Amino acid sequence: MTSTTSSALRTAPQQVSTSRERMRSAIQAAGMLPVLVLLAVGFHLLGGYRFLSGQNLSIVAQQAAINIVLASGMTFVILTGGIDLSVGSILAASAMGGLIVSLMHGFGFLAIPACLFVGLLIGAINGVLIAGIRIPPFIATLGTLTAVRGIARLMGGDRTVFNADLPYAWIGNDGIAITSTLVIPWLAVIALLVVVASWFVLRRTVLGVHIYAVGGNPSAARLSGVRVGAVLMFVYCLSGLLAGLGGVMSSARLYAANGLQLGQSYELDAIAAVILGGTSFVGGIGSIWGTLVGGLMIAVLTNGLVLVGVSDIWQFIVKGLVIIIAVALDRFRQPAART
Secondary structure, three states: OOHHHHHHHHHHHHHHHHHHHHHHHHHHHHOOHHHHHHHHHHHHHHOOOOOOOHHHHHHHHHHHHHHHHHHHHHHHHHHOOOOOOOHHHHHHHHHHHHHHHHOOOOOHHHHHHHHHHHHHHHHHHHHHHHHHOOOOHHHHHHHHHHHHHHHHHHHOOOOOEEOOOOOOOHHHHOEEEOOOOOEEEHHHHHHHHHHHHHHHHHHHOHHHHHHHHHHHOHHHHHHOOOOHHHHHHHHHHHHHHHHHHHHHHHHHHHOEEOOOOOOOOHHHHHHHHHHHOOOOOOOOOOOHHHHHHHHHHHHHHHHHHHHHOOOHHHHHHHHHHHHHHHHHHHHHHOHHHHO
């Protein structure tokens, strides 16, 4: 056997291994995107070729927007190894604050700042409880979930607050017309801007590096000079602020807010979107683009099941099973799952 042949035989396995690694990296980078595409195509075929119409895609984008905004804030929190169960209640309280201010003569222009301030304030309270007093995130935000829901009900006198002349209603009901049937809702534009800004913070700033470091190993991050408490304070304030933005979006769409019903279970959809997007529950691993795909998957499931004619009861069952299967497959793809 010549030296050339021997060298070629040694090189061949290396090339195969390199090709496999490239393919594995490509699959991991794609994440849940292929599943999203398959769901969209499947619902289009089963739903009488209506799903991929311009009008329906606009509806899907509108339905996904609020969850994507909440899930963006949740991504920051989960990347640090935490959880925020209070975002649905914060959304309700923020929306209620915005509606109340909008009804005050001469102060309507302060409605959106009021929503954002309420969200930021409650997020800061979560941050103090978790980073300052060191209450476990699950317990702290479970407490604020209940307390803030009660505050939201008190703010409106336990009734629905309505404003037919809401000054920012255009956010929830208008959009950018691309064609006669395809309109990009302002809600979707806001959600995309939030995702882009989140990506910039996570991938292009020192703060983003610190967030991943805290989620990966808080003790090592602290020894490396990372101000863990400040990072935790930031992510919970951001989560509250984005929940406040969700309150703006929800109230703009409905012209109303209700402390009891608005935002119910939104935290579960936000967490599902983050986990579907590949972010690890233990922290330190994940991306905001994955969260975007996860949020779209939930909206596609909800809209597609309605188009296909699945009953409300079975929609819950199918959505739950699809989320479990999708996450299980995604975890199986990861290298850690095979070690």
